[in-house]
Amino acid sequence: MSQGRVEKERILLLTEGLSTPLSAKTATGILRYALSQVVGLIDSTKIGKTAGELLGVGGDTPVYSSIDQAPNADVLIVGIAPAGGDLPKSLRRAICRAIECGMRVESGMHFILNDDPEFSSLAKNSGSTLVDLRKNNEFELARFDSFNPNCLRLHTVGNDCCVGKMVVSFELARGLNQSGCDTKFVATGQTGMLLEGDGCAVDSVVSDFIGGATERLVLAWQNHEAIVVEGQGSLANPRYSGVTMGLLHGCMPDGLIMCYESGRSEVVGLEPMPIPPLEQVLSTYMALANLHHTCRFIGVAINSRLLSDEEYIKEKEQVENRLNLPAWDVLREGISGLVDEALKLRVQLGKG
Amino acid sequence: MSQGRVEKERILLLTEGLSTPLSAKTATGILRYALSQVVGLIDSTKIGKTAGELLGVGGDTPVYSSIDQAPNADVLIVGIAPAGGDLPKSLRRAICRAIECGMRVESGMHFILNDDPEFSSLAKNSGSTLVDLRKNNEFELARFDSFNPNCLRLHTVGNDCCVGKMVVSFELARGLNQSGCDTKFVATGQTGMLLEGDGCAVDSVVSDFIGGATERLVLAWQNHEAIVVEGQGSLANPRYSGVTMGLLHGCMPDGLIMCYESGRSEVVGLEPMPIPPLEQVLSTYMALANLHHTCRFIGVAINSRLLSDEEYIKEKEQVENRLNLPAWDVLREGISGLVDEALKLRVQLGKG
Known part of the structure; x- marks a missing residue:
């Protein structure tokens, strides 16, 4: 993985009963960017399948029925991200066994592993460490008076959750670095934190302090x-x-990237609530972002996982015309187009 | 006070060192709507003054230097609402003494009284009760599928914090009730909760669940x-x-009321950050509110506490012309104008 994490550790991903691209968002992110460290998935309902078959990433990575059936590993990462962040009961057995085996267990649930009597008691006995990515102690308000004027602030937004903002952010930071612009990926959710080794899961911050927690990330x-x-x-x-x-x-961004998944028409988890037209969502972001800091969209990131090549070409042309912005699926076409737009903005703002 | 609270209790308000209208927001609200129950303020830095002199409400209510100097009371209410919600150290002595005397202590701080070892130990000995209005257990996501179509949902919004949204909401609910429309004031902050006896301090909810906590209030x-x-x-x-x-x-409101304080040009606590023009703030609220539910502004509430009568008349005329909406300071002119607009909306929507 990247800067902050130990790169030689062997990882098992726990996706018990929830090995689908939307449910196993965290596992998918790890498989995409830290595949060489992953020794397998734990899902007793999908034995014999591969990660690639189930999640569309991870190739031949095998699925095991239990910790004891799987190869030795250093870390068990809870690989699912269910709405509401409570721990499904079906995951308890594997977590207990991993702790008994002395593995570190990392979780991005709202459910806090360290607060669970069974888990913490087992960990005390085995010397295992429980890492709760959503645990925080953010109780400072934002000040907004000491942003570095030379640092370009980019931010990914979407027309719904689970559209690929993490992937686009991670790829964009990597692409900017490769093009010589020293760039930090600022993780704000559990999967990003697992990849980057730092960050803050802002959705678990008490709402009065979410601005302050974000500002602290920028300042850092x-x-x-x-x-x-x-x-x-x-x-x-x-x-x-x-x-x-x-x-x-x-974060008062200078530049925004609009992310959406092609073919999705209803808000995830709230079906049949329709997603408003992209134009309307885009102009709403612009209205809000520009209340206190000048900001513009630099491009659109299409998640086209459900489209054929032909359908994708059509979609890209249509959305570029509709929004008058360049658009790419960065997993199909690479990140260079978006990197160029970010560097253009940097020059325009006199930040580079 | 209103429905939910014991109406015969005697109240002391703790505003130690912070007896100004902006800092002592909670005390001000209690003095405005439950004056007959308030026996005094505790502020050792303002002995000899009255609440009226310090806060602009509460008339001759006296200020005392300590719990022991003050008349007997049943409840001590922490009357301040500092940014960030931490408990200033200067308040500890009075809180300890109130607990020792067996009084109930109610607080809307982010600082949780029950988690403080000294307070909880004293309370255990004296039998005193500590009420933390910002303590909650909200971990449910919103569903947005079971709102009662016949209930008119009104919501107050502002161009900054501390502009009078609580007062306007409370007055509007009371006014609607008086005009025969059975209406509930839904408290979402500590002062409102103290007045109404129920509600939820949504700014203390973990940010993933603020929509869910609000929906729960509506459903209730x-x-x-x-x-x-x-x-x-x-x-x-x-x-x-x-x-x-x-x-x-x-809450997906049907009708919004725009609240602002005349003469304020900078965001409270973030000076010199300018407050954007009212037109811009209003259109931003409209863009967001209408993403999933049709909604319109029904009027403007002016907080004109800093204006003379003449200045107020000018301000009212100007803002009505600028926003093309009727406007009132509901404390100067009463709530009937806003009640009429709310009832008009109710008829328009076929809800009454």
């Missing part, structure tokens, strides 16, 4: 030439729009 | 003909805009 890394702040939720998903809003104002 | 009281959901913060105050957003989408 604004010594870089650019930062890419990972987005969360969506202004158009009323379950999570408060989180999205706090992030947007907390 | 949508058997009324109308509800007035108290607003918090502002989309234009980037410290708290996440809270504001979560509330706005959580």
